[in-house]
Amino acid sequence: MLLERFATEANIFVPESALKWNQTEPQPGQFDFVEGDSIAAYAARKQMVVHGHTLVWYAAIPQWVSQLTSEQEAKAALERHIAVEVSRYRGKIWAWDVVNEPIEPDDDLENSYRNSVWLRSLGPNYIDLSFRLARAADQRVPLGLSEYGIEYATRTSRRRRQALLTLLQKLRDQNTPIDCLALQSHLDAGQVLDHVELTSFLRDVVKLGYRLLITELDVNDVKIRGTDRERDAAVARHLDEYLDIVFSVQRPMSIATWGLSDRSTWLREFYKRADGSPLRPLPLDADLNRKPMWAVLARYMAQ
Numbered sequence: 036m037l038l039e040r041f042a043t044e045a046n047i048f049v050p051e052s053a054l055k056w057n058q059t060e061p062q063p064g065q066f067d068f069v070e071g072d073s074i075a076a077y078a079a080r081k082q083m084v085v086h087g088h089t090l091v092w093y094a095a096i097p098q099w100v101s102q103l104t105s106e107q108e109a110k111a112a113l114e115r116h117i118a119v120e121v122s123r124y125r126g127k128i129w130a131w132d133v134v135n136e137p138i139e140p141d142d143d144l145e146n147s148y149r150n151s152v153w154l155r156s157l158g159p160n161y162i163d164l165s166f167r168l169a170r171a172a173d174q175r176v177p178l179g180l181s182e183y184g185i186e187y188a189t190r191t192s193r194r195r196r197q198a199l200l201t202l203l204q205k206l207r208d209q210n211t212p213i214d215c216l217a218l219q220s221h222l223d224a225g226q227v228l229d230h231v232e233l234t235s236f237l238r239d240v241v242k243l244g245y246r247l248l249i250t251e252l253d254v255n256d257v258k259i260r261g262t263d264r265e266r267d268a269a270v271a272r273h274l275d276e277y278l279d280i281v282f283s284v285q286r287p288m289s290i291a292t293w294g295l296s297d298r299s300t301w302l303r304e305f306y307k308r309a310d311g312s313p314l315r316p317l318p319l320d321a322d323l324n325r326k327p328m329w330a331v332l333a334r335y336m337a338q
């Protein structure tokens with residue numbers, strides 16, 4: 036059974052939606068931790084840790100949050116939400132994705148900040164504020180900022196790396212209590228990794244004193260042609276190349292994939308292969324057999 040396989044294959048459990056705002060505080064001040072608590076209990080039983088995903092995001096917010104406009108109301112909402120959720124799971128979370136995806140160059144805003152209810156109501160300072168609130172609620176848990184889309188030799192990746200580094204530098208200058216950069220690592224086996232620029236970006240991040248985590252790894256094979264075996268080999272190769280870059284800079288605190296088996300991957304909703312066959316982006320295939328990607332992960336984790 037899939038649930039049991041989580042415990043035999045991994046020691047970190049990542050709630051895909053259970054800790055997002057629309058689930059945990061659907062109405063102002065009315066919290067619902069039923070699913071989060073059951074995940075935390077399962078993880079504790081299996082001696083796994085739980086990754087905290089996520090506190091402050093532009094998406095997966097209930098309507099009342101998306102309608103916040105005044106600075107005062109938005110601040111009060113953030114204060115309550117972060118205090119309640121972080122305190123509830125104090126001592127149970129491996130690391131928190133405090134702010135998720137704050138960068139979007141395509142939104143064409145100052146410093147490539149992503150347009151969101153938080154940016155509109157509080158300005159860019161919502162990021163620093165969120166980390167301070169999280170730190171006040173749990174003095175020990177590692178606090179991270181999570182971002183995607185920074186790996187490739189493309190204009191988009193380049194712009195995202197630049198904006199992200201500028202932001203991380205600014206947070207350091209402000210003494211924001213932030214510990215790590217969570218590399219979501221939604222990879223695409225059909226693209227070319229930017230070895231030189233990605234390495235130098237990660238070095239700069241580490242020089243600023245950040246730890247790295249890999250938090251949402253999957254390798255999209257939507258554009259890879261061939262048999263299942265050839266596709267699995269391409270996915271494994273791409274991951275090997277990526278992990279080689281990351282590990283050459285710093286061993287990440289943890290590596291988590293976004294799902295375990297090809298049987299259920301969020302990518303299925305968004306990407307369809309030309310040949311109509313299902314995607315194969317995760318370490319176990321749809322029948323829960325280990326794929327070459329699994330072996331690559333095992334090899335790096337043994338380092």
Ligand code: XIL
Pocket residue numbers: 051052135219251301
């Ligand atoms: C995804 C979930 O996996 C989907 O089920 C949901 O429909 C949308 O969100 N980056 C993130 C995650 O930080 O929260 C997203 O999760 C995937 C991309």
